[in-house]
Amino acid sequence: MSQRVPGFETLAIHAGAQPDPATGARITPIYQTTSYVFNDTDHAASLFGLQAFGNIYTRIMNPTQAVLEERLAALEGGTAALAVASGHAAQLIVLHTLMSSGDNFVSARQLYGGSINQFGHSFKNFGWEVRWADAKDPDSFAGQIDDRTKAIFVESFANPAGFVTDIAALAKVAHDAGLPLIVDNTMATPYLLRPIEHGADIVVHSLTKFLGGHGNSMGGVIVDGGTFDWSASDKYPMLSRPREEYGGIVLHETFGNFGFAIACRVLGLRDLGPAIAPMNAFLILNGIETLPLRMQRHCDNALVVARHLTGHDKVDWVEYSGLPDHPNHALLQRYSPNGAGAVFTFGLKGGYEAGVRFVEGLEIVSHLANIGDTRTLVIHPASTTHRQLTDEQREAAGAGNNVVRLSIGIENAPDIIADIDQALAKA
Amino acid sequence: MNHDAYCNEHIAGILNSVRTIAVVGASANVARPSYFVAKYLIAKGYTVHPVNPGQAGNEILGRPVYASLADLPEPVDMVDVFRGSDAVPGVTDAILAMEPLPKVVWMQLTVRHDESAARLEERGITVVMNRCPKIEYARLSGEIGWNGVNSSVLSSRRPELRSGYQSFGIRR
Ligand SMILES: Cc1ncc(COP(=O)(O)O)c(C=O)c1O
Numbered sequence: 001m002s003q004r005v006p007g008f009e010t011l012a013i014h015a016g017a018q019p020d021p022a023t024g025a026r027i028t029p030i031y032q033t034t035s036y037v038f039n040d041t042d043h044a045a046s047l048f049g050l051q052a053f054g055n056i057y058t059r060i061m062n063p064t065q066a067v068l069e070e071r072l073a074a075l076e077g078g079t080a081a082l083a084v085a086s087g088h089a090a091q092l093i094v095l096h097t098l099m100s101s102g103d104n105f106v107s108a109r110q111l112y113g114g115s116i117n118q119f120g121h122s123f124k125n126f127g128w129e130v131r132w133a134d135a136k137d138p139d140s141f142a143g144q145i146d147d148r149t150k151a152i153f154v155e156s157f158a159n160p161a162g163f164v165t166d167i168a169a170l171a172k173v174a175h176d177a178g179l180p181l182i183v184d185n186t187m188a189t190p191y192l193l194r195p196i197e198h199g200a201d202i203v204v205h206s207l208t209k210f211l212g213g214h215g216n217s218m219g220g221v222i223v224d225g226g227t228f229d230w231s232a233s234d235k236y237p238m239l240s241r242p243r244e245e246y247g248g249i250v251l252h253e254t255f256g257n258f259g260f261a262i263a264c265r266v267l268g269l270r271d272l273g274p275a276i277a278p279m280n281a282f283l284i285l286n287g288i289e290t291l292p293l294r295m296q297r298h299c300d301n302a303l304v305v306a307r308h309l310t311g312h313d314k315v316d317w318v319e320y321s322g323l324p325d326h327p328n329h330a331l332l333q334r335y336s337p338n339g340a341g342a343v344f345t346f347g348l349k350g351g352y353e354a355g356v357r358f359v360e361g362l363e364i365v366s367h368l369a370n371i372g373d374t375r376t377l378v379i380h381p382a383s384t385t386h387r388q389l390t391d392e393q394r395e396a397a398g399a400g401n402n403v404v405r406l407s408i409g410i411e412n413a414p415d416i417i418a419d420i421d422q423a424l425a426k427a
Numbered sequence: 428m429n430h431d432a433y434c435n436e437h438i439a440g441i442l443n444s445v446r447t448i449a450v451v452g453a454s455a456n457v458a459r460p461s462y463f464v465a466k467y468l469i470a471k472g473y474t475v476h477p478v479n480p481g482q483a484g485n486e487i488l489g490r491p492v493y494a495s496l497a498d499l500p501e502p503v504d505m506v507d508v509f510r511g512s513d514a515v516p517g518v519t520d521a522i523l524a525m526e527p528l529p530k531v532v533w534m535q536l537t538v539r540h541d542e543s544a545a546r547l548e549e550r551g552i553t554v555v556m557n558r559c560p561k562i563e564y565a566r567l568s569g570e571i572g573w574n575g576v577n578s579s580v581l582s583s584r585r586p587e588l589r590s591g592y593q594s595f596g597i598r599r
Contacts, residue, residue, distance in 0.1 A: 003435055003579070006581060010581070014581040014583075016572050018582050018584070018586050019586070021595070036592070043592075046466065051466055053565050053571055053573050054570070054573050054593040055593065061573065063573065065575075066572055066574070069575030078577060079576065080575050080577055081575050081577075247457055253460065254463065261575055261576070265575065
């Protein structure tokens with residue numbers, strides 16, 4: 001009597017998407033509407049009181065967005081998800097649901113530069129303190145935890161260097177302290193790695209990257225693993241205490257193992273407001289249908305390019321965990337045997353100046369501040385994404401002055417290499 | 428009967444066959460899950476009889492509340508148990524004294540008592556444990572996806588529309 005479990009490729013196409021009930025449209029329509037007619041006042045009251053499932057207002061939910069959410073919950077092996085306007089919005093809403101002024105969270109310092117800014121600067125204004133730890137050393141997190149600590153945050157593959165995090169080891173540190181582990185899985189995607197299977201409780205993504213995959217839409221998502229007991233302590237009052245504005249219901253008790261995702265929606269998204277545009281949800285859904293094919297090609301191309309650069313005389317070093325002699329290769333084999341993703345860094349012997357000449361000399365590869373496009377992308381982090389950090393923070397984040405970051409696309413690999421070679425010749 | 432996992436067809440079959448449901452432990456407090464569930468089941472067309480000795484004689488959701496299963500005014504197809512696992516043996520005694528017996532006994536999320544389940548099953552009653560009929564209804568109909576919850580159901584078939592906006596039924 002057990003239920004057949006569909007494969008990842010099938011979920012990527014079907015999860016969450018029944019034919020449109022009104023028209024039979026097979027592709028999820030773009031529900032470009034702000035609001036939804038109630039049947040009567042009792043129906044409205046049930047929706048507002050969280051007593052019925054359904055749509056009220058697109059700041060809180062939308063039918064196109066809902067398909068995207070269910071798709072991502074299925075792909076990550078979670079119980080529920082909430083899609084929002086960007087990856088940064090996802091991080092904001094997760095921490096808003098867990099933290100109050102005076103609380104802290106411990107984060108790996110190996111992070112996307114924008115997240116280092118968000119955590120270290122903007123969150124400080126809310127009275128949320130970030131404490132940095134070293135993703136290479138799970139014990140360095142334990143030492144930072146005190147009774148006001150609310151969560152641990154890491155990236156699965158850290159941007160920009162692609163460092164692979166030992167998620168199971170960090171889940172143990174978090175759970176031993178009664179805390180949830182939050183993993184930003186943007187760089188790996190659930191095709192390569194599903195953090196919840198390794199003990200993560202919450203997964204966030206910038207959908208702007210590989211999930212959308214075509215460089216056309218901003219988006220973010222929060223996936224609830226359904227694993228954490230929010231009522232085991234008094235640390236998470238948004239989940240474990242009655243909510244006045246919803247007639248006194250307790251969200252964890254009422255919604256059980258998807259209570260965290262509901263809390264993020266009906267408290268965080270409702271009040272902070274970063275809703276995803278229905279059009280963007282639609283475009284990202286289209287991207288996700290081909291994620292398994294694209295992601296494998298991204299990985300295969302990246303490995304070919306990384307190998308080529310390793311032997312190049314202008315190149316000092318290549319940091320790609322897909323290369324067998326990389327110190328992280330064993331962790332990669334354990335967590336992501338299908339590949340090491342598309343993003344990696346290399347160092348130019350000519351330093352900062354060579355980095356600038358290289359990015360300016362490329363013809364096909366695009367110089368821009370993004371990753372996870374079908375196109376191959378390049379950036380010199382020291383002069384762009386990681387510019388606002390100190391030299392010390394840049395080094396710690398793997399974004400020193402001679403570092404170039406590539407996000408390898410799904411073009412013809414020899415064409416990518418040819419463009420890189422001609423630009424290196426000028427660097 | 429394996430109570431660790433139920434297949435979708437089994438649960439859908441139950442929810443599409445029962446019509447009358449006694450909710451044991453129904454709360455008059457609008458913030459309690461038992462109130463939510465009863466309200467949802469009524470909206471889906473089930474006849475719901477609240478059972479709660481503390482509220483006997485009062486009304487919940489416009490329905491008279493009964494002190495015990497023995498007081499119900501008509502036979503019911505299903506008993507939905509909103510009591511802690513340790514109260515289940517006593518509720519089981521009361522169910523087995525009903526005449527006629529219900530076809531289904533459903534124990535809510537977190538409620539499980541294997542010994543009682545075996546006693547009920549011996550008498551031909553179908554038992555579901557540690558599940559919520561509202562969540563299962565919303566999951567199998569597709570409604571739960573509107574709030575981003577993973578239904579674990581894939582389908583290329585037409586959703587079953589009920590009357591009014593935003594109401595799905597469970598496909599047969
Ligand atoms: C790993 C990672 N997390 C989060 C973000 C932030 O996402 P967004 O730009 O969608 O806000 C990014 C963006 O570059 C990223 O690379």
